[in-house]
Amino acid sequence: MKGSQASGRIVIVEAMRPVQLIVTDDPAPGDREAIARGLVCYNTEAAGPSGSRLLAVLIQDETGATIGGLWGRTGYDWLYVELLHLPRQLRGTGVGRELMGYAEAEARARGCRGIWLDTFSFQARGFYEKLGFTLFGQIDDHPPGHQRFFLQKRL
Incomplete structure (x- = not known):
């Protein structure tokens, strides 16, 4: 070689x-x-066909600029949340719960049986668990000194 x-x-x-x-x-x-x-x-x-479709829930400011939101994809009857960003000024206001509610409602409308995502220990594991997500996997020391968690919620 x-x-x-x-x-x-x-x-x-x-x-x-x-x-x-x-x-x-x-x-x-x-x-x-x-x-x-x-x-x-x-x-x-x-x-068989996955039925893969993009799903985005956008947070836009008064000018129409996207400042956060959720980016994911439905396929094989599950929603995978790839990205979720809530601007600092909106954290703790209920917007995150509302955002996830819209994504869950759309996942249900598309016939999904569940939602899965990953988050780091310095991010929002507790937020997702309050919404009914449960841990199904974990990578320790990723990044060093932290963990990466994989969570799911059955619909």
Whole structure:
């Protein structure tokens, strides 16, 4: 195996192999799509169509600028919450609970059986548990000195 590095790319070439492995922090715009397309095809063959749909609940200020919200996706009858940001000035005001309520209502309308997400120990585990989420996994020392928690809520 031979490796070379140039501008954020490591190309690994093995003799007698018809492919290359490339380690990079700067992939081409279509690279993610190529990987996702192959994975979706495989998953569809194994489990049927996922019905994947984007779901966003946006928090906008008086000018219409998005200042926070929830970003996720429904698929295989579950909502995955990828991102949730509540601006500091809105924390503790009930907006977060309302935001999650809208996402849960939409997940139910889409026929979802549950919601899952992850959060760090310095983020909002307690908030999610107050909303009925339960822990189903944990990574210790990620990031160092903290934990990453995986939570779910059955609908």
